[in-house]
Structures are given as structure tokens and as C-alpha cells.
Amino acid sequence: MVLNIARILQFGDSVLPVGAFTFSCGIESAISCGIVYDRQTLKQYVCTALLQAAKCDAVAQIQAMRACRSNKLNELKSIDNDVISRKLSPESRLMTQRMGKKLTELSAAIYPVRLFNWWLEQIRQSHVIGTYPVSHALLMHHLELDEEAMLAMHFYGVATTILSAAQRLMRITHLDSQKILAEATSLFPDYAEMTLNTRPEEMSSFSPVIDILAAVHVDAHVRLFMN
Template identity: 90%
Template sequence: MQESSHRLLNIARILQFGDSVLPVGAFTFSCGVESAISCGIVYDRQTLKQYVCTALLQAAKCDAVAQIQTLRACRSNRLNDLISIDKDVISRKLSPESRVMTQRMGKKLTELSTAIYHDPVFNWWLEQIRQGTVIGTYPVSHGLLMSHLDLDEDAMLAMHFYGVAMTILSAAQRLMRITHLDSQKILAEVTSLFPDYAEMALNTRPEEMSSFSPVIDILAAVHVDAHVRLFMN
């Protein structure tokens, strides 16, 4: 395949699997911003942007690291390493809702991958999930798909960070007084920070992977007992 054709195909794949309406259930989660808004922590464009940046920092130190390790393990034909990476991810999710989120989205993405591509590796991973051998966390399932699509680490991380930002912004659009123009302005501002978050993820060793973010973790705990909830978390 010519280089230009390969590049065009990669762009098309990034658009497809980076789409905020990809049917993996992301729309049912808010990454804690629902509680942040109800508690008055997020109340305008600036505080929403700060919350998005906090979530991206958390992603860069945990899920993005797992994605990188998954991609590298796949390309070195070390598929059994995915089982330990998956366990590392779920062990770092402090709140029950964050564990549910990564589990459900990971399984949905694997089911989607299995339906689209006839690659035995997806059938193997889905079977591991169904047997309970693994949780099937979203970053590991996503890294597995990116390996199949032959996308590089930069593209994979850009898709992941975009997904985190859009999940929060889409939820906020339904929860607070903020215009679509405000949301797009925030998105434009935070995407300029993606290279910094990617560098952080690339320089974080697997044993240093951590999802610790006190504000988000506390808000997730508050959300569990909320009387009115539009989102899962």
C-alpha cells in the first residue's frame, strides 16, 4: 500500500474509533463531572476546563500507560502479558463506578472489534472476559484494537485523551448552563495539551501507574449515594 493511502486509512480509522458516539457506552458515564456540578465544584467554563485537565492528568498516569504497554506487548507477540496489564489497571481503580465503567466499555469494545474484524485475537480476548480470567478493561481492549489497526502510540493516545475530554464535555452539556461554543473552545484548549500528557504517559513506568486523584475519587464516592443521577458515574 502506498504511504499516502496508508496514512489516509489510518485517519479514517482514527475518526471511526475516536468518534464520541462509538457504541461502547461512554454516553452513560460522566467521569464524575455530574457530582462535581451538583456539589458546586464545576459551575462555569473555567472550572469545567480545570476538571477536564484533572481527568486527563489522571488518564495520562494510568489508562494511557496501560494502553502503551498493551500495544507494545501485542507487537512483541506477548499476548499473555495483557492479562497482568488488565489486572494492574483494575487494581488501580478506587471507586466501584470507575471499575464498572472500564469493565463495561472494555467488553463492548471487544465485542465490537470481534464483530468487525475476523482476527482470532479478539475472540481469544472476549473468551477470557467471558470466563472471568480477565476484567477486560477499556485501555487494554483499546490497545489490542489499535495493534490490529496498526496505529502508532501517538494516534492511540490522542484518541484516548479525546475520548476522556469529550465524555466529560458531552455530559456537562446536559448538566449545566454551557453552550456548544464553550464546549468546543474548551476542547480546542485542552487538545493543545495532549502532547504534554502523552509525554507524561510515555515516561511513566508500568509500576508507577496510578489513578489517584483525590477530588475525582471523592466525587465518585458521593455519586454512589446521590438521590438523583443522570449518569452511571
């Protein structure tokens, strides 16, 4: 139990070196367009992003972990393709690709086992994209963490990425950010239930506002974050 908690803390840390800090998940455009301007609208944006994650990336994580448990590693390739095909904006595809590769490289460096070396080679040879949800599921499987812990880590990562970016883009205190995070984490069980009740063929990342903001961000003249 103590070891599992330690691993959750390590790989759920917002400063994990996989490149998440360079992305904003569209919050930069949301703030510049006036859609997000205070604590309440920021919370709404975070919850929308969590809903999007629960219906897409988190579903892929569950399917990838179950494929690992069943030793059906070839299914990982189709799951990986399902994730990338549901990313509408170029930067969201770039984000999941870069973070997935960085996480796999990190995993292979810490735990030099066959699974990570195989997946990293698949990425380098362009046999797979190596999306973040699938790469994360491989690591969680190796660490023998359960599905609920994996989902909590994923949702936490989505929320903290947005809040960290917002902290540098708008007038909001650390106390406000932590209050939003506390309110958002209380909803994690609902998002997890949504994920577990979503069939693989129903996986979808469609969220009109976030997708439009991502498109606006691509052509922005001045940008602090990639997305």
C-alpha cells in the same frame, strides 16, 4: 495515511457504541456540589481527568500495545489486572469493564480475527476483566496505528465524555464546550510525554477530588449518569 485517518475518525468518534455516553466521569457530582460551575472550572476538571488518564489508563495502553507487538499476549492479563486494581470507586471499575467488553465485542464483529475472539473469550470466562485501555490497545494494534495516535484517541475520549455530560448538566454553550476541547487538545502532547515517561510500576489513578466525587455520586439520591 488516508486509511489511518479514517480509522482514527471511526474509533475516536464520541458516539462509538461502547457505552461511554452513560457515564459522566464524576462531573455530575462536581456540578451538583458546586465545584464545577462555569467554563473555567469545567476546563480545570477536564484537565484533571486528562492528567489522571495520562498517569494510569494511557500507561496501560502503551504497555498492552507493546506486548501485542512482541507477541507476549500473556502479559495482557497482568496489565489488565494492574488497571482494575488502581480504580478506587466501584463505578470507575464498572465503566472500564463494560466499555472494554463492548469494544472487544465490536472489534470481533468488525474484524473476526483470532486476537479479538481470544480476548473476548478470556473476558467471558472471567479470566480477565477486559478493561477498556487494554481492549483499546488490542484494536489499535490490529489497525496498525502508532502509539501517539492511540494516546490522542484516548485523551480525546476522556475530554469529550466529560464535556458531553456537562452539556446536559449545566448552563454552557456548544461554543464554550468546543473552546474547552480546543484548549485541552493543545495539551495532548504534554500528557502523551507524561505517559511515555511513566514506568508501569508508577501507574496510578489517584486524584483525590475526582475519587471523592465518585464516592458521593454512588450514594446520590438522583442521578442522570452512572458516574
